[in-house]
Amino acid sequence: MAGKPKLHYFNGRGRMESIRWLLASAGVEFEEKFIDTPEDLDKLKNDGHLMFLQVPMVEIDGMKMVQTRAILNYIATKYNLYGKDIKERALIDMYTEGMADLNDMILMLPMCPPDQKEAKIAQIKEKTTNRYLPVFEKVLKSHGQDYLVGNRLSRADIQLVELLYYVEEVDPSLMANFPLLKALKTRVSNLPTVKKFLQPGSQRKPPISEESLEKAKKIFRIQ
Amino acid sequence: MTTKPKLCYFRGRGRMESIRWLLAAAGVEFEEEFIETREQYEKLQKEGLLLFGQVPMVEIDGMVLTQTRAILSYLAAKYDSYGKDLKETVRINMYADGTLDLMMMIALAAFKPPEEKEENLTLIVKKAKTRYFPVFEKILNDRGEDFLVGNKFSWADIQLLEVILMVEELDASVLADFPLLKAFEARISNIPTIRKFLQPGSPRKLEAAPR
Numbered sequence: 001m002a003g004k005p006k007l008h009y010f011n012g013r014g015r016m017e018s019i020r021w022l023l024a025s026a027g028v029e030f031e032e033k034f035i036d037t038p039e040d041l042d043k044l045k046n047d048g049h050l051m052f053l054q055v056p057m058v059e060i061d062g063m064k065m066v067q068t069r070a071i072l073n074y075i076a077t078k079y080n081l082y083g084k085d086i087k088e089r090a091l092i093d094m095y096t097e098g099m100a101d102l103n104d105m106i107l108m109l110p111m112c113p114p115d116q117k118e119a120k121i122a123q124i125k126e127k128t129t130n131r132y133l134p135v136f137e138k139v140l141k142s143h144g145q146d147y148l149v150g151n152r153l154s155r156a157d158i159q160l161v162e163l164l165y166y167v168e169e170v171d172p173s174l175m176a177n178f179p180l181l182k183a184l185k186t187r188v189s190n191l192p193t194v195k196k197f198l199q200p201g202s203q204r205k206p207p208i209s210e211e212s213l214e215k216a217k218k219i220f221r222i223q
Numbered sequence: 224m225t226t227k228p229k230l231c232y233f234r235g236r237g238r239m240e241s242i243r244w245l246l247a248a249a250g251v252e253f254e255e256e257f258i259e260t261r262e263q264y265e266k267l268q269k270e271g272l273l274l275f276g277q278v279p280m281v282e283i284d285g286m287v288l289t290q291t292r293a294i295l296s297y298l299a300a301k302y303d304s305y306g307k308d309l310k311e312t313v314r315i316n317m318y319a320d321g322t323l324d325l326m327m328m329i330a331l332a333a334f335k336p337p338e339e340k341e342e343n344l345t346l347i348v349k350k351a352k353t354r355y356f357p358v359f360e361k362i363l364n365d366r367g368e369d370f371l372v373g374n375k376f377s378w379a380d381i382q383l384l385e386v387i388l389m390v391e392e393l394d395a396s397v398l399a400d401f402p403l404l405k406a407f408e409a410r411i412s413n414i415p416t417i418r419k420f421l422q423p424g425s426p427r428k429l430e431a432a433p434r
Contacts, residue, residue, distance in 0.1 A: 071313075
């Protein structure tokens with residue numbers, strides 16, 4: 001019998017958070033083993049558990065899976081959140097790759113030197129409002145359905161709603177002119193599994209604190 | 224009657240090269256529209272063909288696809304190069320993503336200032352030799368098969384050959400300690416569609432994409 005998936009990462013959002021969202025939304029219980037020190041990471045590497053010496057790593061179905069996208073693709077397929085055929089999957093992939101680009105900008109913001117931060121935030125806001133959110137609003141408008149692809153919930157909806165929460169954290173007013181996105185966010189947030197994940201005490205991680213950031217930099221040996 | 228896929232990008236490798244490789248390996252002829260001016264790029268953006276205002280863009284099967292990985296995954300599945308089940312697919316994804324990370328480092332190196340470039344390229348070769356190539360050498364060793372996954376030619380093999388050749392351009396001796404990769408390189412290069420793609424005059428690009 002397969003045990004619960006086990007997530008290996010530091011105790012923070014980073015690149016693992018999308019994986020947590022997807023598992024949680026699919027109603028899959030998972031365990032987490034936090035990397036707290038550089039020695040913890042070294043041990044994982046030296047024991048040969050990290051294919052390219054990097055995390056995220058997820059132990060699932062007898063495999064030690066690495067590479068965020070590979071992991072997300074696997075989970076989405078396994079739990080039927082990846083469309084019904086390769087054309088739907090192509091649409092889902094296009095949307096989620098765009099989301100990942102914006103997500104990465106927001107994710108990397110804490111690493112930005114203080115004198116560049118304001119400019120970076122301005123860039124994120126600009127891209128959010130002009131490049132990314134209009135695309136998804138337009139998709140929803142074009143077919144008038146409840147979900148982005150194939151008239152049913154897919155990873156694209158879950159990853160978009162995750163992203164919208166981060167966009168709101170950057171600046172709540174960014175969502176102002178996107179009524180269909182707001183409705184999607186509410187709709188997906190009300191799904192029982194997602195609602196549970198959004199509650200305090202779940203495995204969802206908060207924005208990174210100064211202290212956590214310093215700790216993460218030590219673990220990953222970043223200046 | 225199917226029309227040929229049409230690729231839209233700059234005249235150079237960049238993010239489109241892996242897509243060219245995959246189509247060529249599958250024996251699929253394709254057309255290319257090269258973006259040569261700023262105006263041309265802006266026109267494409269205004270026409271609304273580029274979902275997020277970016278290229279690569281590929282017109283195929285009645286769809287206008289953007290986002291490199293979305294395109295690659297679609298092609299891999301369409302041309303039966305994506306494994307026979309989910310476990311094979313995830314392995315192919317892991318391996319392909321690893322090679323794409325290394326290729327992105329090489330592509331970005333082209334834009335580094337001259338004084339940083341050499342140091343950067345040395346670091347890339349080192350990463351190839353210590354982080355990436357040992358993984359693939361081990362897979363070939365452990366499985367004793369001709370291909371990386373499922374004893375069958377897949378997208379992962381194409382990606383691996385592509386990145387091996389790119390790193391060899393930086394350091395011709397990089398495979399000195401990797402005998403199985405050396406054999407792999409020869410074997411995959413000899414697949415007829417790939418041999419054709421490796422010949423002069425093919426759509427294969429030899430330069431980085433212009434900025």
